[in-house]
Amino acid sequence: MSSQQAPRRKPFTGKHMTLILVGGFGIVFGVNFLMAGLATSTFGGIVVENSYVASQHFNRWLDEAAKEKALGWKVDVERRADGHLAAALSGVPAYPTVKAVARHPLGRKDDIALTFDKHADGTYVSDKALPEGRWILRFDIEADGKSWRGEDQVEGLEVMGQPVP
Template structure:
């Protein structure tokens, strides 16, 4: 008869259960801390600086929006052309808006860099291209379009 050793089977003890539970919660807490750090570093939580003042201006903002709609201007999504922002603006008849003045403030959507100004020049009929280059990445453009006594404010994202 051969002498065979039986394989050694380790018992599952309370120590093993405790270590599994501790490891599980260590992972959960670590992930929560990392995600909280990301959340706090990418969004300030501020939508408006002063909600009371914003509520007082609400009706004025609605009136401005109605006036802008009455112009009938259409502003295309902002696109990149050779490292610069490009926007097409048309009038109420879908014809190119000629001779308008465009300016914008470019803001990083999560505030990683300071906002900066962009000026636009008309290159083709209704096509306006920024004079200054726009750095790579996602930007929010707060655009002001002025022609004669009419003006329009729009916000466009550009990637």
């Protein structure tokens, strides 16, 4: 093959390099702005007011958690058909005070303070119905001068352990 028959290549110019740089950085910036927008719009996050002060209480919180675990108290929660929650307590002494705060996992709904009263079947039933959706319940139970805190999750698509059709 002779050199006269080979196709000629166009020279690589500054215009080509400019297009490559602008296109590459445009893609990077576009993806970054998209990801930043999605991150700020989908998760509210849980933030302490002052992380330094929170760090000073960390060991005390660990000690309290160990004491609470040693009590052996347990809570099993189910959503009833009317939207109220039924909490079955185990290992808890008689006549406890049962309270909880329902928090939405993504912070999109306001927290709901719940108080539980003893029902005829032995479970403790919430004073308010919980709206549909996923919720994290933070329990605070007091009995015999001792207190216990724990968490449980409630899914919005179950009623008394059975999926809602």
